[in-house]
Amino acid sequence: ETGVTQTPRHLVMGMTNKKSLKCEQHLGHNAMYWYKQSAKKPLELMFVYSLEERVENNSVPSRFSPECPNSSHLFLHLHTLQPEDSALYLCASSQDTASGGNEQFFGPGTRLTVL
Amino acid sequence: DQQVKQNSPSLSVQEGRISILNCDYTNSMFDYFLWYKKYPAEGPTFLISISSIKDKNEDGRFTVFLNKSAKHLSLHIVPSQPGDSAVYFCAASGKTGANNLFFGTGTRLTVIP
Numbered sequence: 001e002t003g004v005t006q007t008p009r010h011l012v013m014g015m016t017n018k019k020s021l022k023c024e025q026h027l028g029h030n031a032m033y034w035y036k037q038s039a040k041k042p043l044e045l046m047f048v049y050s051l052e053e054r055v056e057n058n059s060v061p062s063r064f065s066p067e068c069p070n071s072s073h074l075f076l077h078l079h080t081l082q083p084e085d086s087a088l089y090l091c092a093s094s095q096d097t098a099s100g101g102n103e104q105f106f107g108p109g110t111r112l113t114v115l
Numbered sequence: 116d117q118q119v120k121q122n123s124p125s126l127s128v129q130e131g132r133i134s135i136l137n138c139d140y141t142n143s144m145f146d147y148f149l150w151y152k153k154y155p156a157e158g159p160t161f162l163i164s165i166s167s168i169k170d171k172n173e174d175g176r177f178t179v180f181l182n183k184s185a186k187h188l189s190l191h192i193v194p195s196q197p198g199d200s201a202v203y204f205c206a207a208s209g210k211t212g213a214n215n216l217f218f219g220t221g222t223r224l225t226v227i228p
């Protein structure tokens with residue numbers, strides 16, 4: 001595997017389910033990100049991790065719970081979601097979190113549908 | 116309120132001609148700008164970037180222009196090729212924040228053979 005991978009690619013869940021999204025980066029990067037892209041809206045940053053520590057949490061509801069066990073893996077645990085949480089969830093990584101010239105590399109995303 | 120705006124949701128261009136994609140931003144603290152390209156069922160792929168100390172950056176067929184006074188940037192693709200058909204996202208970041216990227220909503224480019 002190369003680059004940034006995400007599993008599953010598609011997920012359908014009920015509002016009472018608990019599920020997890022997984023992201024893995026094979027680039028040796030130290031920073032990882034979760035983004036949400038809803039229909040007709042720009043990508044919205046949800047969480048940023050640097051060296052397994054959360055450095056940014058953009059007012060995301062607690063029904064989304066990130067976990068970064070090491071610098072290569074990032075999870076997003078989901079529980080009691082709402083239909084409006086249906087979206088494309090993208091994971092990204094970068095060398096570090098310094099801004100400017102620090103391109104982020106994205107995974108293919110998980111298309112989540114909440115029924 | 117959106118800090119990065121792409122007001123054209125779509126653009127169609129004949130193969131061989133120039134494609135010009137536009138982006139406007141509102142936050143004067145942004146100092147680094149990027150363009151990403153996205154094919155269906157794939158994540159965005161970095162294309163080209165520009166620092167606020169420059170007004171132009173060129174990479175092969177792709178050139179990004181930055182007009183700081185107008186808070187406007189554009190991506191020029193010339194000559195356009197059918198393989199360039201994709202959604203193009205403009206993004207910006209500032210000196211503060213953990214490499215936070217603010218994205219536009221994207222412009223779908225279709226290059227007609």
